[in-house]
Amino acid sequence: MHAKDLIPIPRLLSARNVLVIFPHPDDAELAAGGTIALLAKNGASVTYVCATDGSLGSLDPAIAPELIAQIRKKELEAAAEVLGVKEIIWLGYRDGYAPEPPEMRPKMVSIIRKVQPDFVITLDPWLAYEAHPDHRKVSMAAVEACMYASFNHAYPEDRERGLGPWSVTGVALGFTPAPNTFVDVGPTWDTKIQAILCHKSQFPEHIWSQVSPYMHLKAQEYGKEIGKEFAEPFKVLSLMHLHVNIDAWRS
Numbered sequence: 001m002h003a004k005d006l007i008p009i010p011r012l013l014s015a016r017n018v019l020v021i022f023p024h025p026d027d028a029e030l031a032a033g034g035t036i037a038l039l040a041k042n043g044a045s046v047t048y049v050c051a052t053d054g055s056l057g058s059l060d061p062a063i064a065p066e067l068i069a070q071i072r073k074k075e076l077e078a079a080a081e082v083l084g085v086k087e088i089i090w091l092g093y094r095d096g097y098a099p100e101p102p103e104m105r106p107k108m109v110s111i112i113r114k115v116q117p118d119f120v121i122t123l124d125p126w127l128a129y130e131a132h133p134d135h136r137k138v139s140m141a142a143v144e145a146c147m148y149a150s151f152n153h154a155y156p157e158d159r160e161r162g163l164g165p166w167s168v169t170g171v172a173l174g175f176t177p178a179p180n181t182f183v184d185v186g187p188t189w190d191t192k193i194q195a196i197l198c199h200k201s202q203f204p205e206h207i208w209s210q211v212s213p214y215m216h217l218k219a220q221e222y223g224k225e226i227g228k229e230f231a232e233p234f235k236v237l238s239l240m241h242l243h244v245n246i247d248a249w250r251s
């Protein structure tokens with residue numbers, strides 16, 4: 001027995017109330033769409049928190065950023081419906097300009113304390129070579145918020161809103177280079193693809209024809225880890241792993 005075995009990795013598929021926090025309108029579907037669909041199908045309540053408006057997401061200079069944001073809002077609403085997501089909370093930051101984590105953190109803490117999820121799904125903030133600051137900042141703010149939400153005296157203004165401290169059972173980090181959990185998404189693979197394709201503005205044919213083969217092959221590679229056709233990978237950690245835990249990187 002190793003010391004690290006004393007702090008078990010929580011089981012993502014046992015989640016009943018899930019909060020998904022992500023930077024842009026298509027990130028949740030790409031990183032975790034199959035898992036989200038599976039959780040919702042199994043009766044879990046799933047709430048989205050989309051940090052930015054997606055207004056940088058167009059290669060066409062003739063389309064105004066405000067219009068892109070409107071289009072992408074509708075696209076995410078459609079994708080969320082396909083996956084069985086209950087609600088979308090928009091933080092409304094401008095795409096590409098998400099603020100530093102301490103500015104976003106209190107909003108996320110309040111949401112966590114209100115929704116009281118057992119699991120938060122976000123992206124891996126420790127993904128090396130991630131150049132997009134929204135991805136780095138939003139995912140870091142999300143894991144920080146999981147910790148702060150549990151502190152009695154952090155953001156005491158929440159108490160006036162009737163919100164008490166809340167401890168999540170686990171966080172699941174998608175787009176991770178160090179997965180410890182592979183979810184069999186064979187049964188919901190088509191639903192994931194359907195949800196991704198709701199983002200029509202992001203995946204016109206010439207882009208989808210490049211993205212799709214890569215995504216399929218990656219999912220098949222991850223599937224081999226568990227002897228299934230397709231899998232989505234996550235680094236799943238408990239709150240105990242997220243602070244001064246020298247085994248977290250290899251847990």
Ligand SMILES: [Zn+2]
Pocket residue numbers: 023024027135
């Ligand atoms: Zn993104």
